[in-house]
Structure formats: structure tokens, C-alpha cells
Amino acid sequence: MVHAPPGYQRAPLPPAKKPELDAPKTLNTRRDAFFDNAKYLAIVLVAMAHSWEPVMDGSRATRALYMVVYTFHMPAFIVISGYFSRTFDMRADRLKRLVTGVAVPYVVFEVTYSLYERWMSNPQHEISLLDPFFLTWFLAALFIWRLTTPLWKLVRWPVPVALTMCVLASVAPSIGPDFDFMRVLQFLPFFVLGLNLRPEHFAMVQRRAVRVAAVPVFAGALLFAYWASPRMSLRWFYRSFAVQELAVSWWVGILVTLALFGCSLVLTACFLAWVPRRRTWFTVLGAGTICGYLLHGLLIKTIDYTGWFEKYHWLSEPLGEVVVTLSIVVAVTAFCTPPVRRVMRCVTEPEMNWAFRRPS
Numbered sequence: 001m002v003h004a005p006p007g008y009q010r011a012p013l014p015p016a017k018k019p020e021l022d023a024p025k026t027l028n029t030r031r032d033a034f035f036d037n038a039k040y041l042a043i044v045l046v047a048m049a050h051s052w053e054p055v056m057d058g059s060r061a062t063r064a065l066y067m068v069v070y071t072f073h074m075p076a077f078i079v080i081s082g083y084f085s086r087t088f089d090m091r092a093d094r095l096k097r098l099v100t101g102v103a104v105p106y107v108v109f110e111v112t113y114s115l116y117e118r119w120m121s122n123p124q125h126e127i128s129l130l131d132p133f134f135l136t137w138f139l140a141a142l143f144i145w146r147l148t149t150p151l152w153k154l155v156r157w158p159v160p161v162a163l164t165m166c167v168l169a170s171v172a173p174s175i176g177p178d179f180d181f182m183r184v185l186q187f188l189p190f191f192v193l194g195l196n197l198r199p200e201h202f203a204m205v206q207r208r209a210v211r212v213a214a215v216p217v218f219a220g221a222l223l224f225a226y227w228a229s230p231r232m233s234l235r236w237f238y239r240s241f242a243v244q245e246l247a248v249s250w251w252v253g254i255l256v257t258l259a260l261f262g263c264s265l266v267l268t269a270c271f272l273a274w275v276p277r278r279r280t281w282f283t284v285l286g287a288g289t290i291c292g293y294l295l296h297g298l299l300i301k302t303i304d305y306t307g308w309f310e311k312y313h314w315l316s317e318p319l320g321e322v323v324v325t326l327s328i329v330v331a332v333t334a335f336c337t338p339p340v341r342r343v344m345r346c347v348t349e350p351e352m353n354w355a356f357r358r359p360s
Helices: 020-026 035-054 060-083 092-120 132-148 149-154 160-170 180-184 190-193 197-203 209-226 251-273 282-306 318-335 337-350
Strands: none
Touching: 020 035, 020 132, 035 060, 035 251, 035 282, 035 318, 060 132, 060 209, 060 251, 092 190, 092 251, 092 282, 092 337, 132 149, 132 282, 149 160, 149 190, 149 251, 149 318, 160 190, 160 251, 180 190, 197 251, 209 251, 282 318
16 A cells, blocks of 8 residues: 655545536527527518418419418428427426427417407317317427427438328328327428538528529519419418318329428528528517417407408508508517517416426
């Protein structure tokens, strides 16, 4: 045994590491302005498209614009949702956040929308958490997609597998309405794509060459949509119908489904190319898009129930369409503001510590 020399003192031991459960408190939580900008702009496009539905029947140009926006606005939002789900696993704190941040808002607003429908329009409307009403389908889909994230991390070719599932779903009219599963499967490839993206992929679409190329691409998309608007059913863009319900043969339906997927990817890339990377006046609104998404639907339904567009026919004219568009942009922007987010936090981001066991 080797003895220490006289006067020798042991060096103090390094402090013990804190438990892993404390680690999230020390992480850098600074938000990326690019993604907040993209989320806000995408939710604005969602609201604008919803506001055009009652006024576009007499306008071929508005219908064409609607088709272009519907091609990429939800795919863009879903790709970003997938990107931010990359770290999801079955850890207790992440499962808790999935319940409080997705499942609880789904239940609250599914019941809210259903009760509003019964009160204002249809007293016989059934309240069912299995059959999403209006825009609550996205929360149900996000819950399912995120739960399957660990599985997609194991698959060797996740995007081709998800796209195959999407195509098979499009020719399967037997898929029932539960949780709007047809939409869940047809939008699945965009979520899985987001899971497999990295920061450098978003940097690629932000290059100057891509931003410049996005201009003629969008112009070409608008011209094609203008030609196709009287010839193509809008139900293709909702991804909630089997091709047999769209009165085409199964092989034509598969080709259209694949073509629509490709167009959605291209337009999503063009959209992301135009999203500013710096902080802007609307960057802070990106954190409140869940409020903008859920609350603007109540406004759209209120306008529908009260019959504004039947009373005021000028809203279907070009000037009226501009007024409708600007009004919904202002409304959804207000719904995304921090004060509204704080008020809505009890249902969109509840703590619910009473419902969960403390970590051991």
C-alpha cells in the first residue's frame, strides 16, 4: 500500500451530478424565429382558405387560389409538426405533454364545437370524441402520429413506407370515420418526412436560388389551378375521401394521389423558402398558433350560422372577398397574441399535475 506524504490533502471530489429529471430546466429554450414565422404564416393561410369557402363559388380566380393554398398549407404545418416531434419517445414527461398539449385541447374543443353546432344549427348533432368535427381532426391526427414516432425511427425507409400507406388508404373506402383516419393516413407522409428532416434541409430551401425559383413555380401553380378549377373536384385536396368516392378508377386515383403529394412537397418548399429567418413583428405570434387555429374556427362557424354571406351578397364580389380575407387575417393574428395565449393556457397548455403521479 502506498502512503500519502505528510501534509498531503486529498483533492475534493467533484459535485455529484443532478438527476436527469432536472436536466430540462437547464436547457436552452430559445425559440427559432424561422419556425415561429413559418407556423404563423401557415396558420394565416389556413384561416384565409376557410374564409374563402363561402365566397369562391362565383369566382374562378378565388377558387384557383384556394386550390393552390390547400395544396400546401396543411402539409407545411404538418412537416413542421413532425420536425419538432423528432425527440418524442415514451418518456413520462413527454407523454404527459402529449396528453396536456394535444389530447386535452382535442377533447375540450371537440365538445365545444359540437355543442355550438347543436345550439346554433343542428340540435340532432351527435357529440362523439371518435368522430372529429370541423378542424379538430388535426389534433386527433397529431396525437396518433406522435405516438407512432418511435416506430418510424426504427423503420429503414420511413418516408416510402408512409407514402405506401397513404396510397393504399386512398383506395380503401372501407376506412371508417373514426378519428378521421383517412386524413390521418393520407397526411402521414408529411409528418414522417418532418421527422427525418435536419436543420441543413431547411437551410437548403432558404438559399437565394430556391427563393428565386419559387416565384415561377407559384405562378405556374396558379395558372394550372385556374385551368383545373372548373374541372377538378376540391375533395381531392381535403384528403378525406377514397378515390372511389371521387368517381375515378383506382389507378387514376393512385396517380393523382402521388402527383398531389409531389405538388404539395414542391409548394411547401417554395413556401418555406419565402419565410424570413430573422425576427419580425409576427415572430412572437408563432408560439400561439394553436389558439389561432382553434379559435378562428369558431369565428368561421359563427359567420356560417348567422348567414352573413347570404345577407350581404357584396361579400362574394371581388372587393368583398378582399374585405373577408383581410378581416380573417386580423382576427387570426389577434388570436395568436400572447394575452390570448395566456387566457387559453388552461385548455391548450394545462399543467394538470393533479392527474399525474410524481416521478420517482
